[in-house]
Amino acid sequence: MAVSLVILTTPDDSPMRRELSVAPGTSILKAAHAGGVDVTATCGGRGRCTSCRVKFVAGTIPPPTIMDEIQLGDDLVREGYRLSCQCAVTEAITVQLAPPLEEQAFQILGAGPGVAGLGMRIDAGIVKELVKVSLPREEHHQTSDLEQLAAAVGVAPETVAPSVLVGLPQALRDDPSGVTVTTFSGARAGRSVIAVERGDTTAMKFGLAIDVGTTSVVTTLIELESGEQLASISSLNPQAVFGGDLMSRIAFAQFNPTNLRKLHTRIVGLLNQHVAEVCRASGVLPQWIYKAVVVGNTCMHHLLLGIDPSHVGLAPYAPVMRHAAVLAAREVPLKIAPEARVCLLPLVAGFVGADAVAVALATRLADSPALRIAVDIGTNGEVLLGSRERLLACSAPAGPALEGAQIRHGMRGAQGAIDRVTIDGDVRVHTIGETPALGICGSGLIDLLAGLLDARVIDWTGLIRVEARDSLPPALRDRVTMRGEERVFTVLRPGEAGARGEIVLTQDDVRQVQLAKGAIASGIAMLLHVAAVPLERVDELMLAGVFGNYLSIPSAIRIGLIPALPLPRVRYVGNAASLGAQLCLLSEAERGRAEGVAARIEHVSLAAHPDFEQLFVDAMNFPRGSA
Numbered sequence: 001m002a003v004s005l006v007i008l009t010t011p012d013d014s015p016m017r018r019e020l021s022v023a024p025g026t027s028i029l030k031a032a033h034a035g036g037v038d039v040t041a042t043c044g045g046r047g048r049c050t051s052c053r054v055k056f057v058a059g060t061i062p063p064p065t066i067m068d069e070i071q072l073g074d075d076l077v078r079e080g081y082r083l084s085c086q087c088a089v090t091e092a093i094t095v096q097l098a099p100p101l102e103e104q105a106f107q108i109l110g111a112g113p114g115v116a117g118l119g120m121r122i123d124a125g126i127v128k129e130l131v132k133v134s135l136p137r138e139e140h141h142q143t144s145d146l147e148q149l150a151a152a153v154g155v156a157p158e159t160v161a162p163s164v165l166v167g168l169p170q171a172l173r174d175d176p177s178g179v180t181v182t183t184f185s186g187a188r189a190g191r192s193v194i195a196v197e198r199g200d201t202t203a204m205k206f207g208l209a210i211d212v213g214t215t216s217v218v219t220t221l222i223e224l225e226s227g228e229q230l231a232s233i234s235s236l237n238p239q240a241v242f243g244g245d246l247m248s249r250i251a252f253a254q255f256n257p258t259n260l261r262k263l264h265t266r267i268v269g270l271l272n273q274h275v276a277e278v279c280r281a282s283g284v285l286p287q288w289i290y291k292a293v294v295v296g297n298t299c300m301h302h303l304l305l306g307i308d309p310s311h312v313g314l315a316p317y318a319p320v321m322r323h324a325a326v327l328a329a330r331e332v333p334l335k336i337a338p339e340a341r342v343c344l345l346p347l348v349a350g351f352v353g354a355d356a357v358a359v360a361l362a363t364r365l366a367d368s369p370a371l372r373i374a375v376d377i378g379t380n381g382e383v384l385l386g387s388r389e390r391l392l393a394c395s396a397p398a399g400p401a402l403e404g405a406q407i408r409h410g411m412r413g414a415q416g417a418i419d420r421v422t423i424d425g426d427v428r429v430h431t432i433g434e435t436p437a438l439g440i441c442g443s444g445l446i447d448l449l450a451g452l453l454d455a456r457v458i459d460w461t462g463l464i465r466v467e468a469r470d471s472l473p474p475a476l477r478d479r480v481t482m483r484g485e486e487r488v489f490t491v492l493r494p495g496e497a498g499a500r501g502e503i504v505l506t507q508d509d510v511r512q513v514q515l516a517k518g519a520i521a522s523g524i525a526m527l528l529h530v531a532a533v534p535l536e537r538v539d540e541l542m543l544a545g546v547f548g549n550y551l552s553i554p555s556a557i558r559i560g561l562i563p564a565l566p567l568p569r570v571r572y573v574g575n576a577a578s579l580g581a582q583l584c585l586l587s588e589a590e591r592g593r594a595e596g597v598a599a600r601i602e603h604v605s606l607a608a609h610p611d612f613e614q615l616f617v618d619a620m621n622f623p624r625g626s627a
């Protein structure tokens with residue numbers, strides 16, 4: 001017989017209440033998702049994070065599982081918190097959702113550097129012209145509105161998208177000054193009419209560059225004549241509720257059409273919110289957006305199109321499709337001009353998708369005689385190595401730890417996040433916005449680990465050296481403790497740097513960062529190994545990705561996230577995937593080139609390579625340095 005599960009969803013005095021009827025034995029997380037209640041499950045329900053924690057408000061609190069104890073720690077367990085993915089409903093209970101630590105709000109970003117300086121001629125393929133159409137006047141005129149329009153524009157009637165016809169009669173008759181006809185001529189497609197508007201709107205011509213990352217989604221609104229960025233917005237990928245990394249998300253969707261649909265509608269819904277926000281911020285009407293270019297890894301690409309990614313998650317990890325696709329916005333559906341062209345760049349193989357192609361394009365990796373590495377740091381990072389001779393790429397599944405997830409006091413790079421740490425006898429921190437510390441983000445974690453390695457608080461295997469604490473300066477010694485079975489370094493005590501509660505780094509946090517940096521470092525090592533080139537021959541290493549821009553290069557080298565190249569040979573290149581999308585938005589020639597670049601990239605499958613395991617184990621450890 002079903003039992004009652006009440007979920008309180010807002011942590012204030014008047015919480016929202018959802019009552020669900022649940023089969024006994026169902027986990028709270030599963031029941032919540034089935035009932036349409038968003039509970040974030042960063043690790044996909046494997047008991048490896050804390051995002052799904054709930055607090056018992058009524059009913060018997062079950063004894064903690066081992067995962068509750070490991071992830072939540074003694075204090076939270078005592079206060080009645082449990083991991084909802086590990087806790088089955090057996091009787092009527094009421095639970096309160098824990099608020100996520102990170103901010104969920106949209107962030108409207110300032111205009112980035114854009115594509116200026118990349119030596120590109122703007123030709124987005126979108127042309128708008130004011131046309132006077134002579135309408136049929138006599139009954140014996142054997143013609144139609146469509147034929148008259150097509151003749152005036154100089155195209156065949158079949159090239160006019162059918163949905164344009166809906167408003168055509170009115171548009172043709174409403175304004176004596178004529179109609180504005182928008183056409184698209186693609187890298188491979190002929191000229192077609194994609195919009196007809198009454199009056200003169202020729203000056204209004206906009207496009208979107210969209211980077212769908214596993215954790216973050218960035219949408220940039222661009223004026224298609226000048227290339228000027230008008231607004232850019234970034235927010236969390238809402239699919240993360242169903243799993244922080246690709247494998248958990250694939251597992252959620254695997255052979256389950258309902259869950260696949262959830263993932264699809266989440267991302268489409270977010271993109272439409274982005275459209276509304278960038279339009280509001282810039283005063284542009286959505287119907288004036290005629291082209292969008294989307295990049296993302298294979299899984300994100302498939303989910304956006306509603307394609308089942310099940311087989312991408314199973315050996316031999318084959319994508320369902322790889323070619324560059326062009327759709328009408330109404331097919332996605334994206335709420336811009338209904339016939340606007342939505343262009344998806346081609347995929348490479350396995351998880352290496354259109355984002356890697358965009359990075360290669362934006363960094364001009366395939367054009368230069370110099371041997372260069374591009375590292376796109378993200379939940380599903382990518383590493384590229386190449387020159388105009390040869391281009392290799394692999395996916396580096398770092399997981400979400402460097403974006404603050406699965407870390408006890410981790411958070412995204414938002415206001416209040418510790419983003420810089422110095423250790424000189426004691427701990428000094430800087431927070432984003434210089435506001436009281438709430439948690440620690442990826443760049444702060446990397447600084448912290450680099451400092452703790454130099455201070456010998458952590459050894460090269462990653463162990464927090466509790467046994468050796470007496471050899472540390474007093475201020476650091478007092479921060480190194482054993483709590484039950486857990487080794488802990490206290491970054492901030494309550495009150496320090498305005499922190500309301502304690503902010504700690506646990507042994508497990510160190511391991512999570514080791515796994516993440518090991519994935520990236522072993523990806524770099526593997527590409528060098530396959531290309532048979534020593535590190536010294538690498539002319540430049542470029543750090544890409546939203547996160548890559550904020551981390552300290554010396555700290556990244558200290559912890560072995562990137563190899564020890566001389567500092568002048570390492571540079572930030574910003575969000576290169578988004579930049580590649582912008583290039584293809586503004587230039588059909590570049591979009592054509594992207595296909596050539598995708599075809600040239602040799603995919604290196606890490607899992608299948610016999611030497612990978614050893615490389616990964618080596619990459620997990622920290623460089624010995626002075627520790």
Ligand code: FES
Pocket residue numbers: 040041042043044045046047048049050051052053071083084085086
């Ligand atoms: S611990 Fe439950 S989803 Fe991660």
